[in-house]
Amino acid sequence: MTGHTPGAGTLLLQAWGRGDIQARDDLFALVHRDLRVRAAACLRRERRDHSLQPTALIHETYLRLVDQQRVDWQNRAHFLAIAARMMRRVLVDHARRRLAIKRPAHGLRVALDEDVSLVQPVSCDVLALHAALEELERLDERQAHIVELRYFAGMSEDEIATALAVSRSSITREWQMARAWLYRRLTTGAVGR
């Protein structure tokens, strides 16, 4: 049997919706594997032009794994939350590794892929943002969640509003405040007291 049936993702999403925590972990693994394989395929296909955005990747993955007819908006939000969390982890891991890599280059290098050594500058300090976001999570989980979707999964405000089933203006307001809070945190270090 080749390819995915949207069945697995759908069932796991539904099970998770019923409170099955194991289903969430399994879904996480499923999404991760699918994203991973598809990212690798993208890299192979588009060696000269990595124009495909991970955002698009996430959406496609969702469409592949989940039967749209059988899940509600909440399932979708859960799914996107997983994808965003995953991208955040990938980026944070990457940033951490880059910090750690400042050791001499004579270590064992076993069968590394040629392109992986390629390092690109990160426009915003992902690690600092990640730490600040963890603080914001304690203060306002919803705002942190919006930032995660917005910043780490590249979702637009409209998409977030649809996914969370709230008004666009509400998302905009929360985003503005979260952004101000994070900006202050990152530029002045003030947590807010």
Added chain:
Amino acid sequence: MSRPPEWSRVKAVFHAALEQAPAVRDTFVANACGTDMALRQEVESLLGAHDAAGDFAREDALAGLTTVALHELSASDPGLAPGSRLGIYDIVDFIGRGSMGQVFKAVDPRLGRTVALKVLAPDLAPGPSSRSRFQREARTIASLNHPHICTLFDVDHGGRIDYLVMEYLEGETLADRLRRGPIPLESTRRYAIEIIQALDAAHSQGVVHRDLKPSNVMLTSSGTKLLDFGVAKLLKPRGDGESSSVPSAEETGQGAVVGTAGYMSPEQSRGQPVDTRADIWAFGCLLFEMLTGRAAFTRDSVAETLAAVLDHEPDWGLVPVTTPRSLVRVMRRCLQKDPVKRLRDIADAIEDLDEPELQTAGHQATSSRSRMFRFVPWAIATGAMVVAVIAGTRSDRALAPAVAPLRLSILAPEGMTLAPLDVSGAPQFALSPDARQMVLVVADAARVARLWIRPLDSTSGRMLAGTEHASAPFWSWDGSAIGFFADRKLKRVSVQSGLVQELADAALDVPGGDWSPRGTILFNGPGRTLLQISENGGPATAATEVDASAGEVSHRWPQFLPDGRRFLFHIRSRDEKRSGAYIGSLDTPGHRLVVASATRPIYAAGRLLFERDGNLIAQLFDPVSATLSGQPVALPDRVVALNAAAWLPVSAAADAIAYWSGDGRPIFDLDLVDRAGRVLQHVLPSGQYTALDLSPDAARALITERTGQQDVLSMVDLRTGDRSRVTLAPGLAHFGVWAPDGRQVVFSSLENGVPHLYRTMAGNDGDVPIVPSIPHPNMFPTGWSPDGEWVLYTAPGGKAWDVFAVRLADSHSRPVVAAPRNQIQARLSYNGRWIAYASDESGRFEVYVQSFEDGTGKVLVSSHGGSQPAWRADGRELFYVAADGTMIAVAVSSGSRFEHGTETALFATRSPEVLAPFVGSYAVSADGSRFLLRAASLGAPPATVTVVVNGEARTGQ
């Protein structure tokens, strides 16, 4: 002190405040917070942050990270952090990740042994049904115990994670090493022997590597180690659909092909069963890549790679000429596409490699002098190529020469570039008389040129000290010394001792020389004739005389014929038909045309080489009678030279010919940048731009682009990107300068060797010639007077390039700055009072300013070398490019005297070294805020010199 305000209240006031008009926001917050000062402070602080946040986090984290994110994602797995434990192993460090999964450094606490753990990607791990097979095969691999095989200790799985436990090694992979170029012969031989021994040991136990490639060969202090022996089969991706939700088997299988296709034997590529002969094929690929630095079959795509594996021969011409015959033979036998014809047993290879004495066929110890007179094999190769070219049109390579000539590509050493001789970008090089080594001119990061000697059979060379600013090197007849030009002197350097001697004054641009067997050096003198001098110095005397009545402009680039008395050289004439290769003699005056050609002639092995229409032409030439015979034949190799009197980037000696085909010719970006060097606009795609200027309103650019062998001068509207040609006049050396009113342009053009200046006006078709009252062999306009009355230009003066001005009303011209040294790139200040220019009177180019009217009040402006001065329109700033390429702004105070103040470094221009008298790295807008910059394109490949050596003589294959 005070407790942090409640978040929900902060939120409410913050949201409400943002709905207010900015003007009343503060009042609103004050009212809403009442006496709760902590709340008010917090909201105000957040509102401030909101206003300041600007673009913060507007781009998502993925925007700039697409590739990295995809890589991370594609390779990410549940992380194993240092300090954690996998099975019994303590994870020490993350090492990297490969196509199979992540690799960690770990410690086996039982033995205190450091190991490497290779954690398998989930889709490569064995499923329940195949686990026993996996374990069995792993045990076989683990039984391989050989000093040149990385030992597999164990395979294990902990939780959901499968991993291999392997010997921990330090070093780099062969793939890493090959990124720095080919491997010297001795090391190649040693590595090859070790790899053979490892393969032989494994093959005798029935284990096939299956995935031998440079990234699976580790170079350690104790020799080579083959990694992942047999692992490819062990980890054969499951295609059996063990889990329906995992499509990755198929895709990862494809991935494996991508990484390995270039080393996969033809039978493997066809999906046929694999045996030890697949490893033998891969060994052949490794050998080829070590010797040449290039993969034998790997191409841009898998499809092309597989096609190459199945149908194409590797480019044998890349194999260095010094490679022992036996080694080439082994390699060819390993790379037989038919496994039946391939080397049967890897151990058989060792006999050929293990020979204590490495015989190279072409290296008999004959005197280099006598070799030159023999009918050298290179000539045969030329003949063969000629046959191929002629026959090629009919039967498509059916008659191709049986022996392909060998080819080498020579690059500048790391961190350096091949220094060009002129704006064509042609590098400067000369083969030694025995064709064993080559001297090249290379420039360091500070753009200082030096001589570099590179033996053809080695990838490393050596720099000759004391040869700073060298150009146009040539060898002594016995190869013990090199003549060259530097700082407008003829010099010589001993190859052995490194002693540098100055011999005489030399030509001011594109010089050239040659050394006779009798110790006479012929060279371009400071005038426009050839001079001769003893190799030991002394007075230089004229060897030729320029016949102005015959339209002769200059004599250059001599080459002695074998008798050491007569010589070929190039004459540039106003009559195109009379420009070309001439023959002269030290014994009798006068000279005779041999063949008309734009470029310098080269005599080699009974043939005369010259350029015609971008082709390298060879024609039989009798050096005794100095006559051509037979038909001129275009050689298959392309050469690039200016379509004007030019040095031909070709060198020939013994059985070798070296040339530059234009690969890696300088490509420039044309960008509009701000004072910090930030790119505001990419004006045109990268190209071969030679000159530029910016209109006074900075709305239009004047661009000269070399297309093929012509210059195209065009105007680009920076707002719309529209591009229109300024002139349709054919010719070269177009340099255009905007008039201060922005409505006229003056430009130069070299047509059939004759220089012209034209003026062209917007909306007025036709170019109006300007004929200065002083005739010049060359002219390059550089600026206008602010009233539009005078045009400044650079032209050859008495001894060097000088600055002249021509009055447009009556074409009256006068020298403005004339001195023994070069004075170039003159620009007038806004009030027409001061002239800024570059001069090398101090030994290097610096920027000077002096009075335009009477030449008084000369001031040195630049501090560390400089050229290309340009004024801000209001005269308050003077810009120039420092010797190291930095754009400098100098504050200028107005007054009756020219006074300059502080210097500010603005940005690195990435512009090439000044090639007097040319100008054209940048232009600045009237307000000094924007620069049109011609910068070396970062994407351009480095220049290489190709050396072709007749294969038969050197390899005997």
